[in-house]
Structures are given as structure tokens and as C-alpha cells.
Amino acid sequence: STHEAPLLEVRNVERRFGALVAVNDVSFTVPAGQVFGIAGPNGSGKSTLFNVMTGIPFGPSGGKVLLEGREIQHLRAHEISRAGIARTFQKDAEFATLSAFENAYAGAVYCAGLSGVQARDEAAKALDDVGLGEERRDKAAGDLTVFERKQLMIASAIAGRPRILLLDEPAAGLTRPEVSALAELIRTVNGRGVTVLLIEHVLPLLLSVSQHLMILNHGSVIASGKPAEVVRDPQVVEAYLGK
Ligand code: ADP
Ligand code: MG
Numbered sequence: 001s002t003h004e005a006p007l008l009e010v011r012n013v014e015r016r017f018g019a020l021v022a023v024n025d026v027s028f029t030v031p032a033g034q035v036f037g038i039a040g041p042n043g044s045g046k047s048t049l050f051n052v053m054t055g056i057p058f059g060p061s062g063g064k065v066l067l068e069g070r071e072i073q074h075l076r077a078h079e080i081s082r083a084g085i086a087r088t089f090q091k092d093a094e095f096a097t098l099s100a101f102e103n104a105y106a107g108a109v110y111c112a113g114l115s116g117v118q119a120r121d122e123a124a125k126a127l128d129d130v131g132l133g134e135e136r137r138d139k140a141a142g143d144l145t146v147f148e149r150k151q152l153m154i155a156s157a158i159a160g161r162p163r164i165l166l167l168d169e170p171a172a173g174l175t176r177p178e179v180s181a182l183a184e185l186i187r188t189v190n191g192r193g194v195t196v197l198l199i200e201h202v203l204p205l206l207l208s209v210s211q212h213l214m215i216l217n218h219g220s221v222i223a224s225g226k227p228a229e230v231v232r233d234p235q236v237v238e239a240y241l242g243k
Contacts, residue, residue, distance in 0.1 A: 009065070011066065012025050012062065013073075026221055035195075035211055037210030037214070038214050044218060055075060081160060082112070086164070087166035088166070101123060101138065104155045107157060122160075122161060146178075147181065164196075169199055170186075183205050222235045
């Protein structure tokens with residue numbers, strides 16, 4: 001057969017917490033090179049979906065995650081990251097007392113298993129890619145501005161040379177001009193060949209960078225398709241207005 005597996009496939013994934021089904025039979029595929037947007041009301045299972053995909057703290061309670069057709073849902077977090085899936089978190093996750101450079105270096109070491117000169121090179125390249133200038137790289141991460149910390153968060157994730165980057169609400173706390181700068185940054189990273197899954201509340205950002213948009217509500221996919229069409233879907237409008 002000439003059929004090639006998509007870069008990423010999530011198949012019937014489920015995560016239960018006791019009686020709560022936080023992620024309910026979620027399926028989607030992401031072709032290489034895409035920016036795939038994910039939205040939905042608070043508590044709809046978006047972060048949990050990223051957690052089970054990255055094995056944090058463990059994989060799904062049901063279903064499969066396939067990377068180029070290879071099952072990865074049973075792998076541990078560091079193995080998934082070595083396989084090429086990097087992520088950022090909703091909460092600040094940088095080491096505040098380490099310098100920006102050291103944070104990016106830690107990303108290269110942990111995510112890609114690099115060391116020494118190679119890790120330093122990848123860290124420097126990642127900081128270049130996100131536009132975090134030389135003069136700020138020796139600053140403690142905790143002393144950077146809100147936007148610089150976002151740049152650093154993305155640099156630390158891409159310093160591990162991932163094929164797929166999962167971003168969980170990266171625009172939180174940013175001003176409108178900063179959101180535009182973040183959109184540009186996501187396009188730059190994507191332009192360098194990294195496939196992006198983007199969870200975001202800020203719809204203009206999602207609409208400006210995503211080629212595909214999936215909406216979750218109560219753990220289930222209620223719409224998935226072209227962003228401009230999905231946001232007009234009556235079920236989607238109701239899920240948001242109903243909050
Ligand atoms: P979102 O990111 O869309 O706001 P989450 O994925 O964080 O939503 O949460 C989905 C649902 O799962 C919520 O009801 C949340 O309270 C619940 N949940 C998330 N993590 C846990 C956990 N570790 N234990 C119990 N319930 C959880
Ligand atoms: Mg969340």
C-alpha cells in the first residue's frame with residue numbers, strides 16, 4: 001500500500017478521574033507541518049489531553065497515540081519527549097533562578113538527550129529562533145518580562161529539536177500586541193518544520209495561525225475542521241455562550 005501514516009494520530013483516547021470522563025473518546029490526526037488549534041471552555045479536557053499524550057503523569061486510560069504509525073501511549077514522559085514531542089505548560093515552568101540560557105540548555109539536555117557543546121549549540125539556536133537577544137540570556141529567568149518568559153518557554157521546548165510542539169495557552173497574560181508577536185513566533189517555529197498543536201482561549205490567535213481547529217466540550221470533540229467554519233458551528237457557539 002502507498003498509504004503513509006500521518007505524523008500524529010490520536011485514536012479513541014480516554015482519561016477518567018474516578019467517575020469523571022475528562023477526555024472522552026477523542027480522535028484526530030495531524031499531518032506533518034500543520035498548526036492544529038484546540039479550543040473549548042474551561043474544564044473541557046484540553047490540558048488533560050496534552051497530559052495523556054505526553055505521559056504526564058501517565059498515558060491515556062484507553063485508546064492509542066501514534067507517532068508515524070508507531071504506538072507511543074505506553075511510553076514514559078521522557079521517552080515520548082525523546083521520540084520528538086515537546087510541550088509547554090499553562091503555569092510558568094521555568095527554573096526562575098537559572099539564567100535564560102541555562103533553561104534552554106536544560107531543555108536540550110532533557111528533551112533531546114544532548115550534552116556538552118551540542119546542547120549549548122541547540123540552546124543558543126533555540127534562543128535565536130525565538131528572538132531572545134544575547135543581552136538577556138544571562139539574566140535569571142525570573143527577572144525576564146512576561147513576554148520574554150514566553151519566548152524562553154518556547155526556546156526550552158524547541159531546544160530539544162522536537163518534531164511536534166504542544167503549546168498550552170501560551171497567550172495567557174499577554175497584551176494584544178504581544179499576542180501578535182507570539183503569533184509571529186509560532187509561525188516562525190512552524191516555518192522551521194515543527195508541527196504545532198496549540199491550545200488557546202484567545203480566538204484571534206488561533207484563527208490567525210491554525211490550519212485546523214478542534215473544539216472540545218466536556219471531554220468530547222464537538223467540532224473539527226476549517227477554523228473559520230468551526231467557530232460558526234451552532235454547537236460551538238452554544239458551548240461558549242452556555243458558560
Ligand atoms: P481544560 O484544560 O480544558 O481547562 P482540564 O484538562 O484541565 O481542562 O480538566 C478537565 C477536567 O478534568 C476538569 O473537570 C478537571 O477538574 C479534571 N481534572 C484534571 N486533572 C485532574 C486530576 N489530576 N484529578 C482529577 N480531576 C482532574
Ligand atoms: Mg487547561
